[in-house]
Amino acid sequence: MDRREIAALLAYIGRLDPRSIRTDEGEARDQLAQWHELLGDVPMATPHGWDARVAARQHYRAAPYQIQPADVVRPWESYRRNRLALHCDPTPSADPDDQAAWTAELVGTRHAVATGIAQPAQARAISQEGINPRLQARLDQIGSCIPxxxxxxxxxxxxxxxxxxxxxxxxxxxxxxxxxxxxxxxxxxxxxxxxxxxxxxxxxxxxxxxxxxxxxxxxxxxxxxxxxxxxxxxxx
Incomplete structure (x- = not known):
């Protein structure tokens, strides 16, 4: 989240719990800087199920204590772990002999899944997905999975x-x-x-x-x- 998103999140939390509102300009600036430092790598929302406002609302539904940045970070880390646990790495379309491109595609796919940009990929035996067209073309070219x-x-x-x-x-x-x-x-x-x-x-x-x-x-x-x-x- 950038500073504007952090400010929007703090405004939403202030509607849920007036105790978190800072009326002094200096205190409000310090609070914004603190939350931005701790939640800078946490998105406000993702296309697949994550919303920081929902995490804040769930906190106040379960506990009467004033919310802290860690109360948003913990659900985010749990969200990331659960998505990676459901993910089965698909075979990269990069050339297997190009180790850098192969690794970069794997890392990019996992990062997209963990951050909620893409949905986890299911195992091929479960989803019955066909082979990647680029891999099939390469297999047809060399005639075997072993060059x-x-x-x-x-x-x-x-x-x-x-x-x-x-x-x-x-x-x-x-x-x-x-x-x-x-x-x-x-x-x-x-x-x-x-x-x-x-x-x-x-x-x-x-x-x-x-x-x-x-x-x-x-x-x-x-x-x-x-x-x-x-x-x-x-x-x-």
Whole structure:
């Protein structure tokens, strides 16, 4: 609030409680300076539910004591906390590689919500909102949520997935789309290598970088079956 808004608030409070009225010009000036110092960052009203006059009225409805600046600041801080508690940060539309722009957009959105300028954003799973158009355009451009350069840099650290992606890109059957009959690895999981101890017990199980050959055969047979089923309606 600026000094004019503080003066309007004090005039409203004076109508509610004549004890707060200062008739001396010097005392009125000091009171205005004190309230402006303590409430300078508190707005008079916001588009979404906050009004300092309502806070003052609620104070006199609940307590007979003369109002102090803290009696307006406390409801304002509670208002800010409640709005941020209801807010779920939406995905910024800025380029994720631009850390400064990404952070600035997050901070700006939270500040707008906390100060009552914007409504809290609900979680996407609850509101069923679609993806941001700018993010969708960028996803369509690069073809994946992981850029090609990042995918290539991660390939040495996840060889099984890299081999799977390379096979699918070449049109070969996806071995991980079927269950391995040799090591019993489920669909989507890499094949496993078992280390047997001297007493024929399994000592350790480690993932393989490449699937077992039999799994390739099962995936190829499944792919051929799907292709045949897709062609049957056309032949009919």
């Amino acid at each position: 090609p350069a990042a995918r290539a840099a991660l390939a040495p650290f996840r060889p099984a997935r890299a081999a799977r992606e390379a096979a699918v890109a070449q049109g070969l059957p996806d071995a991980l789309s079927v269950r391995c009959e040799w090591c019993l690895a489920p669909v989507g999981e890499p094949c496993r290598r078992r280390r047997i101890g001297p007493n024929d017990g399994v000592r350790a199980i480690t993932p393989r970088a490449t699937p077992h050959p039999g799994r390739y055969d099962l995936a190829a047979a499944q792919q051929a079956q799907h292709t045949e089923q897709a062609q049957q309606p056309a032949l009919t």
